Amino acid sequence: MSTTASTIFFGAEGFNALDQFLENKQPSKTFVLVDENTATLVPNFAQRLSNLDGEFEILEVPAGEQSKDLEIAAQLWATLLDYGADRNALMINLGGGVVGDLGGFVASTYKRGISFVQVPTSLLAMVDASVGGKTGINFGGLKNQIGTFNEPDLVLVEPEFLKTLPKEEWESGHGEMIKHCLLTGSDWPFILQLTPEFDSTDEIQRSIRIKSRVVDADFKESGLRKTLNLGHTFGHAWESLMQQKGTPVSHGRAVIQGLHLALVLSEQVHLQREVARTYPWLVVDPEDLAQLWTFQLADKKNESGEVQFVLLSSLGNATYGTAVNIETWSACILWLNERGNGK
Numbered sequence: 001m002s003t004t005a006s007t008i009f010f011g012a013e014g015f016n017a018l019d020q021f022l023e024n025k026q027p028s029k030t031f032v033l034v035d036e037n038t039a040t041l042v043p044n045f046a047q048r049l050s051n052l053d054g055e056f057e058i059l060e061v062p063a064g065e066q067s068k069d070l071e072i073a074a075q076l077w078a079t080l081l082d083y084g085a086d087r088n089a090l091m092i093n094l095g096g097g098v099v100g101d102l103g104g105f106v107a108s109t110y111k112r113g114i115s116f117v118q119v120p121t122s123l124l125a126m127v128d129a130s131v132g133g134k135t136g137i138n139f140g141g142l143k144n145q146i147g148t149f150n151e152p153d154l155v156l157v158e159p160e161f162l163k164t165l166p167k168e169e170w171e172s173g174h175g176e177m178i179k180h181c182l183l184t185g186s187d188w189p190f191i192l193q194l195t196p197e198f199d200s201t202d203e204i205q206r207s208i209r210i211k212s213r214v215v216d217a218d219f220k221e222s223g224l225r226k227t228l229n230l231g232h233t234f235g236h237a238w239e240s241l242m243q244q245k246g247t248p249v250s251h252g253r254a255v256i257q258g259l260h261l262a263l264v265l266s267e268q269v270h271l272q273r274e275v276a277r278t279y280p281w282l283v284v285d286p287e288d289l290a291q292l293w294t295f296q297l298a299d300k301k302n303e304s305g306e307v308q309f310v311l312l313s314s315l316g317n318a319t320y321g322t323a324v325n326i327e328t329w330s331a332c333i334l335w336l337n338e339r340g341n342g343k
């Protein structure tokens with residue numbers, strides 16, 4: 001399985017590939033970036049690599065979205081400088097999407113770019129964040145405003161790491177897998193029945209393949225890649241609103257909320273009903289509609305002051321760039337409030 005500039009490997013084969021990479025590269029210094037939760041995975045990870053001897057430094061950031069921050073990126077750049085890291089240094093990002101996005105951004109910009117490896121440990125990072133070369137941090141209260149397109153040298157996906165992942169974080173990744181299946185029609189509606197207890201290695205591989213195929217066709221997101229934003233126009237706005245209200249929701253749960261709306265806007269109510277049986281629509285306070293619309297307008301993916309959606313003309317067939325007006329949008333949300341619970 002290959003993407004434009006890097007290669008994705010699974011399980012034991014992945015550890016072998018990373019070992020080989022370390023042997024070939026002979027990094028001058030290796031840094032392993034973790035957050036406070038994924039730090040516990042370091043011993044298991046390091047033990048399985050014979051070429052990662054004790055000569056690596058662990059860089060730890062607080063868990064959560066607040067670490068995708070300029071101040072934290074600056075601290076990491078300063079730490080790399082303190083260690084005298086040169087352009088042959090290597091950054092291994094062992095964690096969820098936050099660690100991957102932040103570490104990828106720091107590595108992409110330090111001394112105009114050093115090598116980095118993504119080792120996703122959350123389901124969301126496996127099927128989405130570590131594929132496609134987008135790195136970045138949040139800025140000015142908005143998500144992913146500063147960043148780069150830069151492929152890692154290698155992605156190592158070890159589904160065993162999911163054993164310690166909390167259930168709500170698993171659901172977050174499940175949301176992106178559901179999105180991939182809606183975009184292609186594959187595994188539908190079986191994907192809705194997956195649970196954390198199920199060995200989903202095959203489904204994870206298929207999900208990654210769907211994303212990497214789209215990314216290979218359109219790395220810089222000038223066309224087809226935009227379809228991966230299915231559910232994200234409203235999802236990001238919902239995520240920002242919940243953050244502002246002090247009741248944050250996971251990225252993937254926000255995307256599921258966005259999928260509901262996209263499916264109703266697409267007039268694919270039968271698909272929305274199927275999603276709702278697994279993840280019901282979460283009622284939106286009508287008083288929040290104005291704020292949600294404002295968040296959508298600020299989304300960097302919108303052009304010329306319009307709010308644009310990815311829609312489905314049918315299962316497996318997506319279109320992008322459809323402008324939706326506030327009246328239609330509000331009516332669909334109010335409809336979902338009344339009838340969006342799948343019954």
Ligand SMILES: NC(=O)c1ccc[n+]([C@@H]2O[C@H](COP(=O)([O-])OP(=O)(O)OC[C@H]3O[C@@H](n4cnc5c(N)ncnc54)[C@H](O)[C@@H]3O)[C@@H](O)[C@H]2O)c1
Nearest residue numbers: 037063064096097098121122124125128129134161164165
């Ligand atoms: N670059 C991209 O293309 C892309 C795509 C989608 C999402 N993202 C970004 O990814 C981020 C969300 O990723 P996420 O959901 O992985 O968030 P996250 O990195 O915050 O991880 C979620 C939580 O799970 C914990 N965790 C991760 N792996 C664990 C494990 N194996 N065991 C125990 N705990 C574990 C983390 O410490 C954290 O508390 C967002 O910032 C989003 O913008 C990026």
